[in-house]
Amino acid sequence: MATKPKLYYFRDRGRMESIRWLLAAAGVEFEEEFFETREQYEKLQKDGRLLFGQVPLVEIDGMALTQTRAILSYLAAKYDLYGKDPKERLRIDMYTDGTLDLMTMIMVRAFKPPAEKEETLTSVVKSAKTRYFPVFEKILKDHGEDFLVGNKLSWADIQLLEAILMVEELDASVLSDFPLLKAFKTRISNIPTIKKFLQPGSQRKPPPDSQYVALVRKILQF
Structure with missing residues (x-):
């Protein structure tokens, strides 16, 4: 059985949300690990899994993918959502x-x-x-x-x-x-996979609030 893609990010939209959308539309189940502390983020950096020290990070097909557009391009091609030529x-x-x-x-x-x-x-x-x-x-x-x-x-x-x-x-x-x-x-x-993602209880995230902003500033230190 294939391992589910694993997404590392904050418990909010940000640059990860389009990745969630693409996977959901393709009907692909995925797991998520949410940052709650600065230490989680630093560990990924120390382990060399953040190519330029940035998230999103997606683990899929034995690879650790970073840079949002590169991740989206790979997923779109993998799941036949990237045109025919x-x-x-x-x-x-x-x-x-x-x-x-x-x-x-x-x-x-x-x-x-x-x-x-x-x-x-x-x-x-x-x-x-x-x-x-x-x-x-x-x-x-x-x-x-x-x-x-x-x-x-x-x-x-x-x-x-x-x-x-x-x-x-x-x-x-x-x-x-x-x-x-x-x-x-x-x-x-109304496409079934997208309709499912739009329902309450899905992995779609709500708009950002002040708590999210404070957490991001604390973890990324800016």
């Missing part, structure tokens, strides 16, 4: 890089001073409405297919849904001017 992979890379830019704006918001959080929220929602979501609405309109690339579920679809849901937590009406993205959200959310 170099051109499709290029499009998937472009789309996932775009959604990652948007998601990173949301991720760093938790670590900003209270006075800046509202300003960041406004900036994120504006960027989603004027820069990112119009691109994906046009992609869906131009090719008229259910998925972003190759008319087949890919990493790009999974990460776009994740990004949409993250922005909707800040502004529930953000898709009001994007009917194709609304339909896309419903369609992808």
